[in-house]
Amino acid sequence: MSLNVNEHTHINNNNNNDPLSSLSGEESPVQISRSLATSLVTRCRSLLAEVDAFQALLVETQRNPQLVEVRSLKSNVLLELRTLEKLQAQVVAIPAATGTGTETEDGESDQVARRLVHALRSANLPFYEAVWGIAKNTCRGLLAFGKRFYWGKGNGSGGGDRRAGKDKRKSVFVDIIADDGEEWVKVSTISESRLLFEMAKKGWEADSESDDEGEARTVLRNYDGDEDDSDDDDDEIELIKLARDLRKAADATRVKYKHPRLRFVIPKIEEGSPEIDGLLKIIRGYGIKVDCGEKAYAVPGTQEGLSHLLPKPFKRFTSPLNVDCTLLLAAVSDLSHYKSISQSPEHHKAINRQIAVEHERPLLPTELWPAMAANELVCVEEAAQRMKEIVTIIGTDTEKLRMQILTGEAPFNDCSREELIQKYQELSDYEIPAQWKLPVKTVEAQSVITAATENAKLPPVYHQVAENLSDINYSVFLYGWAAGLATISSNRTVVKEIESIVEKHRDGDEHLEGPLIWVCDTARSLIGKEKGRKD
Known part of the structure; x- marks a missing residue:
């Protein structure tokens, strides 16, 4: 199944977080839009080339290359490339200010360019880059990108794409299935400012309490409601809801007799503030490992080539x-x-x-x-x-x-x-x-x-x-x-x-x-x- 961008709209905010969003203020909107479009298209093609290289490696080395589900990521990157190329074509078509045009014409060009810059900065490419980068630098034994898992009565034992009769409300979308199915990785590219805004909007704030030894500790409270685990998610932080859903789906799924390990990677969030630390404590309370910051995956030279991503079905073999x-x-x-x-x-x-x-x-x-x-x-x-x-x-x-x-x-x-x-x-x-x-x-x-x-x-x-x-x-x-x-x-x-x-x-x-x-x-x-x- 394909990665559904709508699945990530609440947790992935690329606006104003891309390195290219802080271009020189001396550049005109038209110049900014052209630079941004060129860079995004180049990056997207580079990402597609790496995914293609991995697929070629699967064909070369695996008896059944289709057992590793890369198609969903590739199809989304291809779709993103087409979208970015269309935006680039529109950018190129904007008349550049020559000094000979009227002020109205130049203003209209700038207005069109600003709209295109907004569309470019809203691209999903940074998310796909994050998913691929996290997989390439921190995972082994890939089995799939973008797979839905279910829990609850009537949903079977979990796992696999959606089938007739399954309740999508009782499911979670996992971005990376690694370690030959034994690890699930969820990626969120939400920015800290957006996360703090969501927490404030939904009434979540840091509060200091004292434990039995009199030391202050930070907890996270939602003052608009109680703390029972009901189905009413209106006041729930999206990351916490995802963590709970991951836990439910993992508890309904076994791989080699064990529940999958869970990992959350949030590259744009840094630990250290009471609000963020309190939120991460709740997520970790579901038995989920949380990696924060760019260092969580963007470590140069962590892996050589792509062979470490191949399935490792023999890793537990004995001799004899x-x-x-x-x-x-x-x-x-x-x-x-x-x-x-x-x-x-x-x-x-x-x-x-x-x-x-x-x-x-x-x-x-x-x-x-x-x-x-x-x-x-x-x-x-x-x-x-x-x-x-x-x-x-x-x-x-x-x-x-x-x-x-x-x-x-x-x-x-x-x-x-x-x-x-x-x-x-x-x-x-x-x-x-x-x-x-x-x-x-x-x-x-x-x-x-x-x-x-x-x-x-x-x-x-x-x-x-x-x-x-x-x-x-x-x-x-x-x-x-x-x-x-x-x-x-x-x-x-x-x-x-x-x-x-x-x-x-x-x-x-x-x-x-x-x-x-x-x-x-x-x-x-x-x-x-x-x-x-x-x-």
Whole structure:
């Protein structure tokens, strides 16, 4: 969804706060309008170029670049550029004072120029620059710009764009979703003068009270009303209302079993005055980190390039990694290794879909090998046995060979890691990473699960999870949970079911977490035997 400028009208005031608003008094309104228009258009194009560069980096590095939602910011910057270019064209069309025109003509030109200067100074560009600058200099693992989150009955578990049936009044618009979804950042470019004016208008003022030790402390009062948390927001400061709404939406949303961290960045506000400090104290009382002043994001040299903004889905990975049967099959499938395989009526339609996806973005080099990296790899006996059964029944000769190499079975049981990689390379069109830790070691799961249960290393909710899993999924996912290992799988359905069960049986335990699981974006089946093919 796009960033809605109207969402920010109460908290973003760019008038008279742009560096270009204090141009020399010796310049005429026409000269000021031209300088301002030229500068804003240049800045807007520069911002657009940086956003484009980030999108290009996503295309270059990510299996599915669309998972990082940059489109909303880009579309708003593009719209802003068109608006600024139109204003610039109007500025250029103003006749410059030549000394030969009449006083009336010069006055009319100045009047038009003043109106255009006002429009230029009211541009939304400084806000978009602030959002991008804050993201670029203080965030990692971007997931989205401009996303609405909901709370309340009928709004689901929060998150995502507006859908039918959701109450927009019970929602908040978050400017930056960072740290792979674990941090929400709200940006306000309101000026201190405007904020103080709003506070005065709505009856908020600083007041000194004494605490039990007799020391004065500053609190913020609204003398026009009481302090109950009602739905009547007429006398509410916009920043405080936003803070409360952020807290409600975050409390209705979980990412990896936890509520998102909240951060408010207010670059045009400085701490130090009783009124401002009292307001910030209230905001921080909602569990929100508040960064004030230009230093909150405009620190030169804080980050090099844009690569730190890329998602970091592997940051919590363990070594060893627990590999599910689905990814063991993907690692041996001909579909994952041979570039020459084409779609065919002889293949099942699901196989043809996988072939099409594979040609667009190969699974192993773009997703699986980066995930596995240099980690030791293990799989439970049940997963290894299931893979072997499937490969034995429908696998091609090359898939059977890869299975033996992957698990270090005879005749490859005495091979070193380097030798196993060399053997794998002979069966693949892709360069096998030298750091790949072959073979995948088989482990026994039940004793580890039993020991973790007896030693209370697993929370009681594991019983409900276990009851809903098949035997193989029980072994795979509960072993990872019990052993404290990250499990990697492409079985998204089972993972969602586990997360749902944990949430359903949370019983007020805010610290309850389920197993750490990373879900591969797509699966790969064995190519299977063509119709009519004989064994």
